Amino acid sequence: xxxxxxxxxxxxxxxxxxxxxxxxxxxxxxxxxxxxxxxxxxxxxxxxxxxxxxxxxxxxxxxxxxxxxxxxxxxxxxxxxxxxxxxxxxxxxxxxxxxxxxxxxxxxxxxxxxxxxxxxxxxxxxxxxxxxxxxxxxxxxxxxxxxxxxxxxxxxxxx
Amino acid sequence: xxxxxxxxxxxxxxxxxxxxxxxxxxxxxxxxxxxxxxxxxxxxxxxxxxxxxxxxxxxxxxxxxxxxxxxxxxxxxxxxxxxxxxxxxxxxxxxxxxxxxxxxxxxxxxxxxxxxxxxxxxxxxxxxxxxxxxxxxxxxxxxxxxxxxxxxxxxxxxxxxxxxxxxxxxxxxxxxxxxxxxxxxxxxxxxxxxxxxxxxxxxxxxxxxxxxxxxxxxxxxxxxxxxxxxxxxxxxxxxxxxxxxxxxxxxxxxxxxxxxxxxxxxxxxxxxxxxxxxxxxxxxxxxxxxxxxxxxxxxxxxxxxxxxxxxxxxxxxxxxxxxxxxxxxxxxxxxxxxxxxxxxxxxxxxxxxxxxxxxxxxxxxxxxxxxxxxxxxxxxxxxxxxxxxxxxxxxxxxxxxxxxxxxxxxxxxxxxxxxxxxxxxxxxxxxxxxxxxxxxxxxxxxxxxxxxxxxxxxxxxxxxxxxxxxxxxxxxxxxxxxxxxxxxxxxxxxxxxxxxxxxxxxxxxxxxxxxxxxxxxxxxxxxxxxxxxxxxxxxxxxxxxxxxxxxxxxxxxxxxxxxxxxxxxxxxxxxxxxxxxxxxxxxxxxxxxxxxxxxxxxxxxxxxxxxxxxxxxxxxxxxxxxxxxxxxxxxxxxxxxxxxxxxxxxxxxxxxxxxxxxxxxxxxxxxx
Numbered sequence: 098x099x100x101x102x103x104x105x106x107x108x109x110x111x112x113x114x115x116x117x118x119x120x121x122x123x124x125x126x127x128x129x130x131x132x133x134x135x136x137x138x139x140x141x142x143x144x145x146x147x148x149x150x151x152x153x154x155x156x157x158x159x160x161x162x163x164x165x166x167x168x169x170x171x172x173x174x175x176x177x178x179x180x181x182x183x184x185x186x187x188x189x190x191x192x193x194x195x196x197x198x199x200x201x202x203x204x205x206x207x208x209x210x211x212x213x214x215x216x217x218x219x220x221x222x223x224x225x226x227x228x229x230x231x232x233x234x235x236x237x238x239x240x241x242x243x244x245x246x247x248x249x250x251x252x253x254x255x256x
Numbered sequence: 257x258x259x260x261x262x263x264x265x266x267x268x269x270x271x272x273x274x275x276x277x278x279x280x281x282x283x284x285x286x287x288x289x290x291x292x293x294x295x296x297x298x299x300x301x302x303x304x305x306x307x308x309x310x311x312x313x314x315x316x317x318x319x320x321x322x323x324x325x326x327x328x329x330x331x332x333x334x335x336x337x338x339x340x341x342x343x344x345x346x347x348x349x350x351x352x353x354x355x356x357x358x359x360x361x362x363x364x365x366x367x368x369x370x371x372x373x374x375x376x377x378x379x380x381x382x383x384x385x386x387x388x389x390x391x392x393x394x395x396x397x398x399x400x401x402x403x404x405x406x407x408x409x410x411x412x413x414x415x416x417x418x419x420x421x422x423x424x425x426x427x428x429x430x431x432x433x434x435x436x437x438x439x440x441x442x443x444x445x446x447x448x449x450x451x452x453x454x455x456x457x458x459x460x461x462x463x464x465x466x467x468x469x470x471x472x473x474x475x476x477x478x479x480x481x482x483x484x485x486x487x488x489x490x491x492x493x494x495x496x497x498x499x500x501x502x503x504x505x506x507x508x509x510x511x512x513x514x515x516x517x518x519x520x521x522x523x524x525x526x527x528x529x530x531x532x533x534x535x536x537x538x539x540x541x542x543x544x545x546x547x548x549x550x551x552x553x554x555x556x557x558x559x560x561x562x563x564x565x566x567x568x569x570x571x572x573x574x575x576x577x578x579x580x581x582x583x584x585x586x587x588x589x590x591x592x593x594x595x596x597x598x599x600x601x602x603x604x605x606x607x608x609x610x611x612x613x614x615x616x617x618x619x620x621x622x623x624x625x626x627x628x629x630x631x632x633x634x635x636x637x638x639x640x641x642x643x644x645x646x647x648x649x650x651x652x653x654x655x656x657x658x659x660x661x662x663x664x665x666x667x668x669x670x671x672x673x674x675x676x677x678x679x680x681x682x683x684x685x686x687x688x689x690x691x692x693x694x695x696x697x698x699x700x701x702x703x704x705x706x707x708x709x710x711x712x713x714x715x716x717x718x719x720x721x722x723x724x725x726x727x728x729x730x731x732x733x734x735x736x737x738x739x740x741x742x743x744x745x746x747x748x749x750x751x752x753x754x755x756x757x758x759x760x761x762x763x764x765x766x767x768x769x770x771x772x773x774x775x776x777x778x779x780x781x782x783x784x785x786x787x788x789x790x791x792x793x794x795x796x797x798x799x800x801x802x803x804x805x806x807x808x809x810x811x812x813x814x815x816x817x818x819x820x821x822x823x824x825x826x827x828x829x830x831x832x833x834x835x836x837x838x839x840x841x842x843x844x845x846x847x848x849x850x851x852x853x854x855x856x857x858x859x860x861x862x863x864x865x866x867x868x869x870x871x872x873x874x875x876x877x878x879x880x881x882x883x884x885x886x887x888x889x890x891x892x893x894x895x896x897x898x899x900x901x902x903x904x905x906x907x908x909x910x911x912x913x914x915x916x917x918x919x920x921x922x923x924x925x926x927x928x
Binding site: 125127128131134176205207208209226227228229230231233 | 699705707708709710711712714715716718719743744747754758762
């Protein structure tokens with residue numbers, strides 16, 4: 098959807114964010130499905146895009162470069178095949194243009210080491226995925242509300 | 257008969273001469289040569305009538321001695337020559353001869369010369385029958401003036417001896433040639449306490465030790481037989497019954513003819529001297545024994561570097577059996593041995609321990625390696641030494657040597673073992689670090705990977721319940737609820753396990769925690785749960801040293817337990833109190849719940865141990881293990897007391913913070 102990325106950044110902020118996609122970087126298909134269902138349950142306006150591993154996520158950056166639409170928030174799992182979530186975070190934050198895209202770590206790990214490293218690499222938030230589905234739905238709701246509605250994001254300029 | 261003893265010992269030659277003349281007369285030959293013999297005899301010869309006692313014949317020697325002519329003598333009797341005799345006593349002396357009771361009567365007389373002077377004569381008197389049957393008395397006399405003088409001189413000498421020996425400090429005595437004693441000085445009697453009668457003859461033997469007496473007698477008899485000086489040491493019993501040692505010396509006293517007439521003896525008291533000598537000898541012997549048996553080696557040298565003594569231990573350290581030539585002086589010793597420092601530097605002789613000692617240095621535990629050049633013999637020795645001067649530039653050097661070869665080997669082995677151990681410890685530490693890393697990875701995996709499928713199970717069973725609610729019957733719905741309950745329990749287990757392992761892995765911090773504030777904050781988190789529970793808090797105001805996270809885990813778990821196990825009480829009550837004591841504080845959490853049997857006390861702090869069925873009192877079996885771990889990590893401890901059915905109380909002990917002093921403890925009871 099290359100056109101959507103060409104919208105004027107000066108438009109209504111609320112209307113801008115709630116149509117931008119949310120990028121979920123997650124390898125577990127069940128988690129992907131449950132996350133999608135959780136968002137659907139809240140009749141999420143923002144489309145959910147999915148990268149299934151670290152490499153796919155990095156490939157997307159190339160697509161952004163080429164004019165693909167930039168997500169309003171990235172939900173990043175840490176334990177990914179090929180390239181780990183933390184590595185993906187490092188690359189994003191090091192990127193000259195897309196380094197400011199909000200990244201919310203959404204993972205099963207509550208390890209201090211992971212939390213600290215994620216923040217030091219520039220994560221905007223760190224959320225542990227609850228096992229209880231009801232709670233998970235609630236988390237999804239709050240993420241959407243906060244990151245796509247309440248939060249003001251930056252406007253990266255492509256070269 | 258003034259000196260009967262002397263008469264016994266009179267020269268044998270004199271008697272035989274008289275006998276010879278008697279025999280000549282006895283043979284009846286008074287004429288011719290016999291007569292000449294009588295005429296020219298040196299002895300005085302008298303014949304006098306048995307009845308009238310008048311002289312019939314007096315030989316020229318007698319006439320000359322007396323100063324009377326024969327003519328005058330024919331009118332005289334022996335009584336005229338010896339005024340001491342009266343006729344009755346004289347005839348009484350002759351009577352045994354007349355009766356034939358005796359052949360000879362010997363007597364001494366002091367004869368009066370014509371000029372009135374007197375001289376002593378010894379007579380042998382016998383009955384003599386002349387030719388023709390006429391019997392007369394024959395008296396053969398010998399002038400004994402010379403002999404008497406000698407006897408007097410001897411007596412005087414003896415008296416002088418007596419006087420002399422009474423002034424000397426020794427005991428002294430005189431003995432007959434046969435060994436019987438005739439005289440003792442006063443000191444003898446003073447010393448022995450014996451009387452003269454007791455000591456007479458052989459009485460002196462009473463002063464001897466009966467055991468030693470035979471030996472003394474043997475020597476004494478040998479001396480008498482050999483006519484040699486007697487010299488011997490033996491003990492003599494004093495008046496107090498104690499023996500003292502005397503050096504006894506007896507010398508024979510000879511007459512002019514060389515015959516022994518007396519033994520003069522002295523006993524010198526050498527008791528103290530001998531005791532001192534003996535004591536010195538004993539001391540020396542003891543020193544010798546000590547020296548020979550001590551485990552340290554000892555080498556003694558004089559100032560000329562001559563090696564005077566090696567004790568047994570020293571010889572052994574040098575692998576020699578006796579101190580032969582090679583060990584007599586340092587030069588030959590140096591040709592046999594090499595000394596080096598423990599680092600292996602060979603010592604020149606001038607730096608050898610004995611030389612250093614001889615130069616006045618005091619050595620203390622100088623450790624060197626000794627090698628025997630001619631064989632495989634290496635020891636590590638520790639040398640100490642000093643000089644002992646005894647004036648006049650003389651003295652001795654003493655070198656003591658300890659064989660520390662084994663000790664050094666042990667030390668070396670220990671050092672090797674230590675190095676080895678360090679290596680092993682490092683190796684193990686590395687392994688442990690690797691294990692710990694592995695464990696961390698494992699926990700990470702558990703945390704991440706076990707939760708994802710659980711989320712799937714929970715999520716889809718929830719979706720199933722929602723989306724297919726109408727199509728499921730009641731039983732189907734119950735199944736799904738059970739699936740979700742199981743998922744919940746599994747999730748709790750994982751959460752607790754992770755918390756437990758986190759406690760184990762993290763380095764606990766130590767900060768000063770104000771306990772009253774800390775506990776009321778913690779209880780704030782329980783407010784929803786407390787419900788109808790009576791909660792009593794009595795926490796004094798003080799600070800403890802603790803890791804706040806670990807302390808929170810411990811207290812939260814104890815309060816959780818107290819709430820859980822008092823749930824069925826008619827009026828659940830929980831009391832939390834804390835008091836500061838001597839350097840420590842004790843926090844207790846008491847409930848009035850079901851309690852536990854102290855028989856299972858060992859189990860309650862172990863991980864996954866549960867005392868109740870899960871449907872009665874749900875839990876993971878990790879809570880108390882976590883409390884235990886948390887306290888252990890903070891250097892505190894936890895223990896509990898309970899009685900089945902009567903509630904339980906758990907105690908936590910923590911070190912007080914040094915900030916305790918600034919706060920005043922006070923009771924703070926209250927309901928939260």
